[in-house]
Amino acid sequence: MKRERKGEVWDFEHELPGGSGGGGQKLILGLDGGTTKTICVCMPIIPSTPNHSPPVYARAVAGCSNHNSVGGYVFLVLIISDIFPNDVEYYVENDAVAALASGTMGKLHGCVLIAGTGTIAYGYTKDGREARASGAEAILGDWGSGYGIAAKAVTSVIRAYDGRGPETMLTCSTLHELQLSSPDELIGWTYADPSWARVATLVPVVVSCAEAGDQVANDILLHAVQELASSVKAVVHRLGLCGKDGKDSFPLVMVGNVLEANKRWDIGKEVIGCISKDFPGTRLVRAKVEPAVGAALLAWNYLIEQYQQELSGVDYN
Amino acid sequence: MKRERKGEVWDFEHELPGGSGGGGQKLILGLDGGTTKTICVCMPIIPSTPNHSPPVYARAVAGCSNHNSVGGYVFLVLIISDIFPNDVEYYVENDAVAALASGTMGKLHGCVLIAGTGTIAYGYTKDGREARASGAEAILGDWGSGYGIAAKAVTSVIRAYDGRGPETMLTCSTLHELQLSSPDELIGWTYADPSWARVATLVPVVVSCAEAGDQVANDILLHAVQELASSVKAVVHRLGLCGKDGKDSFPLVMVGNVLEANKRWDIGKEVIGCISKDFPGTRLVRAKVEPAVGAALLAWNYLIEQYQQELSGVDYN
Numbered sequence: 001m002k003r004e005r006k007g008e009v010w011d012f013e014h015e016l017p018g019g020s021g022g023g024g025q026k027l028i029l030g031l032d033g034g035t036t037k038t039i040c041v042c043m044p045i046i047p048s049t050p051n052h053s054p055p056v057y058a059r060a061v062a063g064c065s066n067h068n069s070v071g072g073y074v075f076l077v078l079i080i081s082d083i084f085p086n087d088v089e090y091y092v093e094n095d096a097v098a099a100l101a102s103g104t105m106g107k108l109h110g111c112v113l114i115a116g117t118g119t120i121a122y123g124y125t126k127d128g129r130e131a132r133a134s135g136a137e138a139i140l141g142d143w144g145s146g147y148g149i150a151a152k153a154v155t156s157v158i159r160a161y162d163g164r165g166p167e168t169m170l171t172c173s174t175l176h177e178l179q180l181s182s183p184d185e186l187i188g189w190t191y192a193d194p195s196w197a198r199v200a201t202l203v204p205v206v207v208s209c210a211e212a213g214d215q216v217a218n219d220i221l222l223h224a225v226q227e228l229a230s231s232v233k234a235v236v237h238r239l240g241l242c243g244k245d246g247k248d249s250f251p252l253v254m255v256g257n258v259l260e261a262n263k264r265w266d267i268g269k270e271v272i273g274c275i276s277k278d279f280p281g282t283r284l285v286r287a288k289v290e291p292a293v294g295a296a297l298l299a300w301n302y303l304i305e306q307y308q309q310e311l312s313g314v315d316y317n
Numbered sequence: 318m319k320r321e322r323k324g325e326v327w328d329f330e331h332e333l334p335g336g337s338g339g340g341g342q343k344l345i346l347g348l349d350g351g352t353t354k355t356i357c358v359c360m361p362i363i364p365s366t367p368n369h370s371p372p373v374y375a376r377a378v379a380g381c382s383n384h385n386s387v388g389g390y391v392f393l394v395l396i397i398s399d400i401f402p403n404d405v406e407y408y409v410e411n412d413a414v415a416a417l418a419s420g421t422m423g424k425l426h427g428c429v430l431i432a433g434t435g436t437i438a439y440g441y442t443k444d445g446r447e448a449r450a451s452g453a454e455a456i457l458g459d460w461g462s463g464y465g466i467a468a469k470a471v472t473s474v475i476r477a478y479d480g481r482g483p484e485t486m487l488t489c490s491t492l493h494e495l496q497l498s499s500p501d502e503l504i505g506w507t508y509a510d511p512s513w514a515r516v517a518t519l520v521p522v523v524v525s526c527a528e529a530g531d532q533v534a535n536d537i538l539l540h541a542v543q544e545l546a547s548s549v550k551a552v553v554h555r556l557g558l559c560g561k562d563g564k565d566s567f568p569l570v571m572v573g574n575v576l577e578a579n580k581r582w583d584i585g586k587e588v589i590g591c592i593s594k595d596f597p598g599t600r601l602v603r604a605k606v607e608p609a610v611g612a613a614l615l616a617w618n619y620l621i622e623q624y625q626q627e628l629s630g631v632d633y634n
């Protein structure tokens with residue numbers, strides 16, 4: 001089912017019977033706005049059984065809603081204000097928060113590590129404190145990100161070529177992958193398009209070379225593991241998620257294709273191993289739903305808690 | 318004295334009497350085209366006494382002639398073809414070559430290390446072989462460059478702030494220098510303008526902190542020294558400038574504000590020390606003239622050699 005809004009077609013993949021307008025029922029929209037696509041889901045505000053979330057009434061997919069990593073939030077608020085009447089409440093959060101909620105089913109507690117083109121670690125305590133590490137993107141040294149890994153690989157090819165670094169299998173594999181004939185052409189390729197996502201597509205090449213025994217590729221991945229683990233450890237340490245003795249249990253949600261490689265050289269597994277050495281209570285949680293549903297569950301969880309407080313009817317004043 | 322060409326004013330700073338048109342005399346123009354300004358000098362093709370170069374007849378300064386580091390050469394050739402008749406010979410070279418010539422007074426032998434916003438090492442043998450190391454700019458790991466040093470400093474501030482790295486004096490000094498109130502604002506500052514030269518202006522802050530005993534700043538400079546030295550060593554090794562026993566003498570021209578700090582923490586001096594450990598024949602040469610004169614001397618040297626060969630009149634056929 002497709003609908004049009006301001007010349008753009010929004011594709012509603014599925015819609016439950018009677019879901020249109022919710023029949024007077026109060027609804028939650030969960031939105032995950034990215035640079036390539038934007039996903040929106042709709043769910044009702046109804047109490048649910050333990051370990052189950054409310055049903056998703058509808059799901060829509062549209063294009064980019066985050067034109068600029070810095071100004072993205074402002075842009076989103078403008079769009080939302082434009083669509084909805086004044087009595088609708090909305091909350092805009094860092095997408096790491098929605099990713100955390102997609103693993104904890106809406107509860108803001110624990111730590112999330114995202115590693116795709118970029119990387120960020122975000123954590124929340126039960127009493128509402130929060131902390132972040134990394135997430136300052138490529139120029140400011142997010143070396144565990146997909147971009148960071150791939151940029152180090154391309155740099156290693158150049159270093160081997162001009163005599164500053166050891167020979168590496170990455171040279172042959174990278175040139176083959178990009179259909180280039182010499183490392184000199186790699187410089188042109190790198191600067192032809194400043195997109196970090198484009199460089200980050202080389203991560204599987206690095207993993208393959210490391211699996212084939214290449215020392216340079218292996219060192220790049222080991223360094224990335226240290227970097228990713230250090231982001232999580234910094235957040236856990238600052239928030240005291242591990243308790244006073246460092247052994248308390250806390251959920252760690254891991255999201256992003258760098259962590260989901262699931263190959264022989266498993267970056268995600270190594271990161272968990274590295275964190276668990278310092279914090280044995282680390283409990284790995286894989287995301288159960290997509291981030292847009294995580295965002296909706298965040299609001300759902302918040303509203304259900306409010307509803308339960310009202311039901312208990314205790315007035316301490 | 319100012320002259321106009323296609324709406325742009327070229328400022329001739331000085332011109333010797335009778336220098337206009339050279340009075341039928343054959344002339345050389347040496348051009349140094351950069352992103353902020355372009356310098357052109359004019360000298361005659363006359364033999365000169367040893368250790369002296371011909372006089373500079375005129376010197377002109379204009380704006381940018383290198384709009385794009387990749388396409389710059391093509392652009393220059395188009396300009397030159399437009400101005401001069403077909404019987405004028407011209408040579409376009411990497412600006413590292415002009416920098417080498419500015420230290421060796423036109424002789425293409427030895428190695429040059431440039432470290433300003435970017436960095437490159439270039440070398441030539443007497444029999445015409447050449448080699449390069451670094452010079453692939455920021456994304457491809459020129460960590461000894463001014464940009465590389467400053468980017469590491471800014472990254473260290475962010476790492477200290479989010480708990481991934483040790484506390485450093487760079488935090489206070491960098492925020493003070495940029496008139497920012499928190500490291501969070503530093504992220505915005507970094508991405509507000511993608512100019513590498515803008516980030517590189519923070520190098521003196523790193524040097525000051527290292528001189529004041531800050532370990533993080535000190536480590537950044539030590540790493541830069543290793544990187545710069547490794548570029549030179551790669552070129553020297555590949556060209557065999559050091560001879561078979563590694564002890565032959567060769568000139569090393571060092572250019573750029575990173576190497577000319579001339580403070581207590583002297584990056585250039587440390588680089589020389591590091592290279593000399595491997596190659597004791599390294600002979601430091603400071604540039605005696607500006608790169609535009611170096612470019613002219615390059616052509617002058619080439620033409621004088623041709624002239625001397627003609628004079629010797631030997632025909633081996």
